[in-house]
Amino acid sequence: MRIRSSSLARTLGLAVVVVALLLGVSACGRGPEPDAQSTQTRVRATPEGLTLDGKPWWPVGFNAYQLGTDWSVNAGCGAEVDLDAYFGALPPRALTRFDLYSSFAFDKHTGLLNFGPLDRVFEAAARHEQLVLPVLAGGSGDCEDGRFKERDFYVDGWLSKTALSQTSGDQLTYAGWIETAVSRWHDEPSVVGWELVGEPEPGICGKTCDWRRRVCPADATAVLRKFFDRAGAHLRSFDHSRPIFSGLVGGDQCGIARDSYLEVGDSSGIDVLDFHDYSSATDPAPGPQGSDLRTRADQSRRLGKPLVVNEIGIKAGSCLSVDTRARQFDAAISRRRDAGAAGALLWSFVPDPRTSGCTYDIGPHDPAWDVVRARVS
Template structure:
């Protein structure tokens, strides 16, 4: 699910040598990288050669630094966050190009994102970077339509200021993966969070978007080509699909199976926002059990990379913690290969009904217990 706070920015990049923070060699294109710690197998994931059932949080705003970028949401004390996690936990976060834009100069500045990896490394934690978001939240605010997945990811870029060059998404893959591929905290990559090749009319609201007949083929081709492009810079770490997993445009029914066959996908996704009574959140045929069955047919693991239960004004934090704990048990028993909670924020809105999980939320105890229970 896209971040609830939409930050509209105009992403402007200068493709010049020696830009601020460019300390690593992003020109290297042979794909050689450090050996992967995580492997995707038909039976699930392994970490350092041992079975691994990842548990942890989504924490999309880790790269926010108001002194440098426009960011998305509140700043996070990175050392406090990673130090509080148990060893072996996983954090999925936004590694968007927007976080690398210096709002003062309009040039690339990698320092806020470098600090995320540095803090994760200091505390021996694991991260799953998401390279872009389908909704446009925390980027330029524009929903990524069909044209983006056809060829826009290679040829087009977000709006530019006069006389400024900027990165295409393909160039951002090269830049980001080449820079951080050897970080020991990186378990893999996610190309796009919740991709849907719909077409906007007068509005991009999901109720009004048009889903073209070729949507599954468009998504499949995107993962084939973008996945191959990513592998030319990191040939060892698995690629996560980022798919919502329900009946969204391009993946409804057997569309999920068609897209999932792509060689550019190693790990399938499902995003679970069940109601408080916990029925299956999607229609039959596009529900979690159907997706797990399809993943087995493909010989790929499926991770529930977002489990969201609202709390605050609508549900006590303690009750929410019990429900997400039970949800993790059910997903594991059903055959899912891991589960992450949506989502950690440093400033939870406790007086509102939200998915926010703050630093002192009892859901942290669930994650700590689960990591210990599933370790190895």
């Protein structure tokens, strides 16, 4: 669903990277020991929905995937964001979902771990008392190494020396990144939970990884379920209390079509289910029958877990005025809430919207901000 551009540098210092990884979080002089547990848990997932500080919470906000971009340090993804301006413009109790990928944590000049750009995201969020949902990796490979994560990644590739970034080489495993990231930032008051992988699909690529040409293996559902069981347990060894979001698109994608969503969603490594909606600005229950939003909401209730629509995308610019889109966003949020969703985030904030194109870009002065301000509860 996401189309992003990234130009990741390939200047690697592998030997130095290995040393940095072995030193781990302690070498950076920040964060608790890996077995320490969070004392700042603010968000809980309940069968009735989410709570924030013990009160019902229906989060509304933005996806802002490129918050960690710092062109002077990392390879980045998208334009740099004025973090204080962004977080300062949000209303209280809003939510921002962003990419906390390992690719943002490596210095493109040296190949060394450099947490500065990502630390600044959390520091800015804390200054403005804002809330964030970090996504630890992306299924598409965009903003990482550019490679779609196939079936083998979810089987055991996440435990092996799999490059997640063109600047980190082959020494940082995904399991290692979970440990590093969650250990470092799990006590940040802004963190509401964690998302293991954005839009995971255990398909198999052919000559290309285009979704229309990928093969969905017969064991896709079992593979995805076991991944969440194991990776979720691994994450919880570093933060036992914050909820884990599924990141699932929620439609008829490989491994989750129809009742397979139930099997995957029942994993002990998932606390909050997801649905991503780009199909229509007006349809109250987008998606193929049996894999639509209302079905997913019903399934989440059966599992006793809340479901959030963590991506609502409507194109504007040359194809639609931003004012019209803002009205459609507002109506879409109402319909998704009526359908049983437990929150909604708009796709996607960028500091440099391409107003001459037909895109999902939401700029700093877009009227969609007024929708978020009015809808936060």
